[in-house]
Amino acid sequence: MALDASWVDGDDSNLQPEELRAVARANPERQAEFATGRRIARRLLAAWGLPPIAIGVGPLREPLWPPGVFGSIAHAGKLCSVALSRRLPLGIDLEFAQPLERDVYEEIVNASERSGAPLGSLTTTALFCAKECFQKARTFHARRWFEFREVSAVEIAEVGDAWRLELSGPAGIPALRVCAARAGNFLVAAGF
Numbered sequence: 664m665a666l667d668a669s670w671v672d673g674d675d676s677n678l679q680p681e682e683l684r685a686v687a688r689a690n691p692e693r694q695a696e697f698a699t700g701r702r703i704a705r706r707l708l709a710a711w712g713l714p715p716i717a718i719g720v721g722p723l724r725e726p727l728w729p730p731g732v733f734g735s736i737a738h739a740g741k742l743c744s745v746a747l748s749r750r751l752p753l754g755i756d757l758e759f760a761q762p763l764e765r766d767v768y769e770e771i772v773n774a775s776e777r778s779g780a781p782l783g784s785l786t787t788t789a790l791f792c793a794k795e796c797f798q799k800a801r802t803f804h805a806r807r808w809f810e811f812r813e814v815s816a817v818e819i820a821e822v823g824d825a826w827r828l829e830l831s832g833p834a835g836i837p838a839l840r841v842c843a844a845r846a847g848n849f850l851v852a853a854g855f
């Protein structure tokens with residue numbers, strides 16, 4: 664696995680024509696975060712000896728990786744992170760390290776998860792990150808969006824400023840094990 668992160672700097676000179684087309688109508692902030700993800704991804708691919716190919720955008724907004732590579736991209740604020748694997752589909756997510764607001768909580772956290780992730784706790788955000796990781800990693804298997812109610816945590820364990828979670832989804836979709844941790848103002852999660 665390879666992982667790197669960078670601050671978004673607004674330099675989109677690295678984008679290739681196919682990528683430029685994908686964000687042509689986006690606002691400058693969105694173009695900048697997209698470009699940062701592609702720049703980090705190409706840096707990681709180069710470290711594996713792979714060429715600096717375009718990383719297109721699939722029908723579900725997923726990044727299109729070269730054959731034999733799985734990857735995931737996340738943004739929060741001005742931070743961007745990319746993780747790659749040569750073995751398994753994976754998902755990463757970044758959020759600000761603050762508990763979910765009540766309305767988001769009610770939408771994201773299922774009744775069965777509420778004792779393990781009580782309103783007002785940072786565990787709620789770890790669970791949200793884990794569900795975003797589930798979407799990103801399991802798009803590869805399902806080729807569709809999931810509803811939040813389709814995916815439930817079967818394990819939520821808090822260990823200091825970190826969490827271990829396991830998420831189970833619809834029949835036929837592999838469970839996802841996620842590690843989440845606080846890193847300064849951010850909460851970062853990754854799952855296979």
Ligand SMILES: CC(C)(COP(=O)(O)OP(=O)(O)OC[C@H]1O[C@@H](n2cnc3c(N)ncnc32)[C@H](O)[C@@H]1OP(=O)(O)O)[C@@H](O)C(=O)NCCC(=O)NCCS
Pocket residue numbers: 696697700723724725726735736737738739756757794795796797798799800802803808809810811812814
């Ligand atoms: C897809 C989604 C998870 C992305 O999360 P986000 O908070 O909007 O944004 P993030 O910065 O965390 O991630 C964005 C990156 O995710 C990746 N991404 C977007 N859609 C994706 C998908 N379907 N599969 C895999 N990766 C995807 C892209 O690389 C994108 O960055 P880029 O456009 O610069 O390449 C989110 O937009 C979403 O729609 N969630 C609702 C569906 C969902 O999460 N269901 C979960 C049920 S358990």
